[in-house]
Amino acid sequence: MSATIDKTNTESFKMEGRCPFGGDRIGGAHGNRPTLDNWYPHRLRVEVLHQNGLAADPLGPDFDYAAAFNAIDLDALKADIKQFLTTSVAWWPSDYGNYGPQMIRMAWHSAGTYRIADGRGGAGTGMQRFAPISSWWDNGNTDKSRRLLQPIKHKYGNGLSWADLMVLTGNCALEIMGLPTYGFAGGRLDAWEADNATYWGPEVVDMGTLSDFEKMTGRDKRWRGKNGDADYDLENPLAASHQALIYVNPEGAYGDGDPVGSARDIRITFTRMAMNDEETVALIAGGHAFGKSHGMTPSKEIGPPPEMAPMEAMGLGWHNPRGTGNGKDTMTNGIEGSWTPDPTKWDNSYLENLFKFEWVKTKSPAGSVQWTPQDPDAPKTPDAHVAGQMHPLMMMTTDIALKVDPEYRKVCEKFLADFDAFTQAFSKAWYKLTHRDMGPKHRYLGPEVTLEDGLLWQDPIPDATHAPIGEAEIAALKQAIAATGLSVSDLAFTAFSSAATYRDSDKRGGANGGRLALAPQKDWAVNQRAAPVVAALRGVMADFNGTRSDGKAVSLADLIVLGGCVAVEKAAAAAGSPVTVPFTPGRVDTTQDLTDIEMFTWLKPVVDGFRNYVDADYGRIAPGVSPEELFLDRANLMTLTAPEWVVLTGGLRVLNTNHDGSDTGVFTDRVGVLTTDFFRALTDTDLVWEKEDAEGMRFALKDRASGAVRFHASRNDLVFGANAQLRSLADVYAGSDGQARFVTDFVRVWDKVMMLDRYDVKGHRRHGPMAA
Template sequence: MNEMTIDKTNTDSYPMAGQCPFGGDRIGGALGSRPALENWYPHRLRVELLHQNGLAADPLGPDFDYAKAFETIDLDALKSDIKQFLTSSVAWWPSDYGNYGPQMIRMAWHSAGTYRIADGRGGAGTGMQRFAPISSWWDNGNTDKSRRLLQPIKHKYGNALSWADLMVLTGNCALEIMGLPTYGFAGGRLDAWEADNATYWGPEVVEMGSVSSFDDMVNRDKRWRGKNGDADYDLENPLAASHQALIYVNPEGPYANGDPQGSANDIRVTFTRMAMNDEETVALIAGGHAFGKSHGMTPAKEIGPPPEMAPMEAMGLGWHNPNGTGAGKDTMTNGIEGSWTPDPTQWDNAYLENLFKFDWEQTKSPAGALQWTPKDPSAPRTPDAHVAGQSHPLMMMTSDIALKVDPEYRKVCEKFLNDFDAFTQAFSKAWYKLTHRDMGPKHRYLGPEVTIEDGLLWQDPIPDAAYAPVGEAEVATLKQAILATGLSVSDLAFTAFSAASTYRDSDKRGGANGGRLALAPQKDWAVNRRAAPVVDALRGVMAEFNHGRTDGKQVSLADLIVLAGCTAVEKAARDAGVETQVPFTPGRVDTTQELTDIEMFQWLKPVVDGFRNYVDDGFGAMTRSLSPEELFLDKANLLTLTAPEWVVLTGGLRALAANHDGSNRGIFTDRVGVLTTDFFRTLTDTNLVWEKIDADGTSFALKDRETGQAKFEATRNDLIFGSNAQLRNIADAYAGSDGQSRFVADFVRVWDKVMMLDRYDVKGHRRQGPMAA
């Protein structure tokens, strides 16, 4: 091989100049320390992300029903076991103040606190704190010890209790033994079985092994634009944490600068991105800091590597502290040392009382981290967590002082200071939202403590049906009525897909159930405008069908939209010469505008939806460095599609002419609305060539190789299925002479899958596709 241009500064990643990277002197990416494909082809579309956390990685198999297994648990007995453990102490990792409660609250909080509203990723739902990168973030220091301490309880209850549920339930039990009346607990979180390689956690430019301190890490991680406090100060989308490897913000202030107002600005951005308003934000910070202590007895540079970089003999435990016992009074987490209150294992209002009663001055912890101490020497002291008879000054972080300095946060603090009961309720409800936000509809909630009120707006509530769903005879009648409207196959399919494709498996939000396509904000999105006249026409079908019925059966608009799409697919297949019946499961219910949180649903608006050939006008500013096809891949991932499902669904929607604007881009056929394989046949035709229409390479023209005559137009969201090797080979499987019947059958299967993604009322708690549903 010829000598290559390489980065010689990274000699452990690349071979020496002149050496063949595939030679026998080196094991390639399959077994090596870094994936060869990513090293050599960094712009390659990572289609394999669609197959992560698949059934092949799951030791429990596809037939394991977690709901049935969870029902076998005596929740009272389980909670008793947890609470008994919480008030114990083991020698290898002793509890602070003889109570593991605060430590376990932190574990549960950090498990749930990765959630972000922009793409619904993160959260406690799959127990991702067990895997890299989250397991080895600096902000999760020693959460590995918390989970290891819980291992005997996990083993006792086995697979009937997921790690994801155990972590949240332990946090709840901790709050209860320390005096907080919790709002409720729901099981139903299915564990993932491998690391999440799909979620973008930001420009993680700092290798954890090269970090000499916590401050060193955050000062080298740049994800903000503008200057803190300015109008254009904002965090890169879809991120929520202020710096790499953090859950929320740097407790020492932005880039450890000790600025309380700057910290408040960061807090507001990050907590808003995590779906919390100002009152919920204050309640969570003030409530969480009512318990426990922060640890900073050893400088960060002396602490060993995180779990994913620890030596084999550490057996999955990281952050080895060589000083003293390495635990107890010598513990190190974020480098800040001390407690916020005089009684760190009791629910009270001392945090806010002390924050406002005293003036605070900046000091430094034994580890060198910036923190705050009361100026008044007569201020209460907090007992040592391990040495009887010793006490220490109270401590606040810069992110705590921020609540006192920021005018809006201060108002909420003063409200809670004057009404402890209101504070208690606010924290309890905010904690419930924090730990359940990514679980999706209440159909997924398990256990006897699911007794909380109905209609919490963040749960996207859907009313119970007050009527019987339609049966086979009524479905047949409705299909005839739908076709009688004269609406085109394209319009019907587009509308049904627009309703269902809002679903995202990350937090189980969206989908066709509820009929929210007819409500704000979805009805007003540019990508959905083509659906508006279809929805109006279907309202007429619904009104005529429901009027005057005496059998108690009614059809919802949500069901009718999906049925209309299924009817269109059947007709399109029939017109292609293939008879098929598209499955339809009734039972969807229409919700109301009052039960729809417009602001939160606005986050479901797509930036790119390649299925409908849509790219938002503000795409460049919103994504900075991502291509449309990368966000198209992300959309397929959120719909739990495999690569073959992604290809066949796109090809079918192109045949159905389901572009958002009715354009002909990617519609490689003169038989529009017929479920043919023309998209694949044209895409792989070697007699055709593609040329850029614009300089940016977003639009393309298909020309005859010999005559130069233009035949079709396309976008990047079309051509990726011919340019990417993995996707092109799948397209080839449908382009051949034997592909038509298989294509229709496969399209019908994936169509039904997408229509049913949000139907947890009928599909239960088994694994669904490549992601845990």
């Protein structure tokens, strides 16, 4: 292949010759070509289970981030960051001679993508570096912030992840401007590729033209009802009010400058991001105590975002052609000005001025809606770059919203009367914002980890008060569990149900803590089958713990998991494939007081294909989304690969872990025996499937010759035969040589699921064996 490139036209790369195998598209097979998603938009994207895998990670499976991070002198690192913050470089000069406010915005926006519905987003993997987040309109010029930090990142190397550096820099910025921070924990592991799995909304907007965002009315694609209606709500699992925003439109819900409508958006979006009213006000008022907003250049003049910028921009986007393109000419969200007279000092002047003055709606130089004091004698704020030049204060519509909303106003008045209370509230809310997705405190690293226990959003689990059980005790407990007469199916169901809430997005859920026995989980319809099993295991626990004189005791959390081991071992032996299921003791039971019922309710599954559960309200909660898509999403949140997803489901079916104990998907006449019957029936060409309802949600498996019904199935069963990638994996176990491999693989994945939340014994390695 050969072609002549017209080097005078580097933007379009005009090709005077054509590749015979590339058609007329530039780059042939590597150019802008249709994808599988273009051809088959409704296909099940199983490949999302293999994102950010070992092949993408340059550090390899044995890199121990905890050891590398702990080797860093945190005081020296912070000193380097703070020295940098009060300097200025010519290619991107700092406002007021201080990069602090700019870095607070970077850290806030890195963490602010978190959403409680599925735990995705947040600062935990440094995803602000990759598309689509890197090129969202609301992240304008955060690319400059990260580039400014690059020398520090290089100095400390792989012992300091980008994810940790961004949050730590935000903390250092707050500290140099007078805010006593609540603490900092390292331990965030960087991702190494763009996130192609997270659903960020239904809109399709050309991110290369910012004016499209300004004119966008497509926000209503993600909203039910109109702002102010009784049914006004945001599509699950989304948290931001618009595409390409972190929270809400600063100009108002529809860019119309309406503070009342803006307050409604703020409450819904911040609640979706796990913040209550007090935390919401603290974050907005605290964040706006610093820095300024930038709106000196109309958005239509700004260049494309990083992901669409030309090659020579080297990953930097939003080129501004006006003046120097930065400094006094900087453009971010289109609103221009500062909220306070001293934008690099922690004080209460934001709230004082918000409530002292009447504010008038006006426009920025870029044409965006903003507010200015009606009183011409109101305090002024200095220009960020021109010495001696002063400007009127500025407020956004989202700021005025705090004043007009009755509940937000009460919080503001509390903070106005007690600056110390405001300081503490903002410090703690910032800590929650930047650490919310890190999971249990076992994952926290460094000398500044906040020692306070019982922060409810951390899903606290008490320290063990008893000596751990050993091999002899485990053997005795297995016999005691078997003696209860509980079935293989019931024991396996209960153990899996205790672990199945885990989601790797924010490291919440899982078997540790024994929350299956607490509200709200004990009351979920999907878990009702576990209630009698938990009651019986409580009896085993009482008998065991009541007879010990050596200080050893077993927790209910451990006993539930051990019951699953008993079930799997019995099922494997019955299949002629005896096996010992690994069991790692040490789980601790938490309490109802340490369980945030409202926040845990978000972990309730809409669809759990592993237990063949579909919520009765599924059609309203997830309209237009198939059960198998939500099943795939659950497998993704549990960090399962496609082979793990397939073998785990096949095993759970023959064990019959259906939430209601029904025979749906249980393609076997030997329930409770760990066989490959599910896969053999699924791929049997002498059998044929027929719909049993008009919606195609339930199916019957019939003998092709006689028409006799053999089994019943849901979509969450048939997907493993209908999807080509999953069917190819089912074939591995359906063959005559599949039984031994199946039992070995199932036990390995079963143990993985039981251990997903055991950060008390796992280290900071992304792949391979976990460090002790």
